[in-house]
Amino acid sequence: MARAATTSDAFNAVAEPQRRRILVLLKGRERPVNELARALRIAQPRTSKHLRVLREVGLVRVRESGQQRLYGLDARGLEPVHEWVIGFEQYWNENFDRLNEYVKTLQQKGHADGNRR
Amino acid sequence: MARAATTSDAFNAVAEPQRRRILVLLKGRERPVNELARALRIAQPRTSKHLRVLREVGLVRVRESGQQRLYGLDARGLEPVHEWVIGFEQYWNENFDRLNEYVKTLQQKGHADGNRR
């Protein structure tokens, strides 16, 4: 079995640097494909393919506008990513080793309320 | 060129579901490889390889303890992921189209204080 498809979820879609840059560019306003390609300095077909991936995981919406297709951000799909990562916030905000010991102590006592920051 | 290596950064390392589960299991306490393998119900070699990836991006530390190797979380590498994702929070927390207009207005004014939730 190979790596999971990039279209499987937002985590995989966002693992690609160019796709992250695309999403950043779409903050605040819609953009046509060519504009994105120019901004990222990547070929138009490549841009279209990245956009397709982003579309398939729902991070981006398309809107026809004449001969252009305007892509817009739909950041809701990033919320699960945020939820997952934020669960680790306490572990990078504090001195790791001391927290580690602290939690271990609590666990040995059999308590489950050791999540205070 | 193929997809970026999983070892290239935290984004890629975390794109793999099993690796995310490993990190979650390491919250609060260190664990030896076999314990992780059992908990995840995946083969030990596979677990070791995932841990290797996590080690190479610095999300995990190892400590020798007799014949065991205790893996511990080092969540600092997740902070960049968090930073990136949090930049989109306003876009999933508010009505997209109205916010879109709002941000556009701010940008035209040249202000940068529009991050209030």
Add this chain to the structure above:
DNA sequence: TTGACATATGCCGATATAGACATATATTCT
């Protein structure tokens, strides 16, 4: 209709997986 412009898709090549399995390496115990 023909042409210009914008975008999507198909094909190819090179590569990096993830999983399964066998095995090497290291440590502890007897």
Add this chain to the structure above:
DNA sequence: AGAATATATGTCTATATCGGCATATGTCAA
């Protein structure tokens, strides 16, 4: 030393990329 336990690594297979290029599809204007 030899066995048992814990972990890491090498090999093989199947697959899903990502990028480049050519080309199909679609829209608008003259």
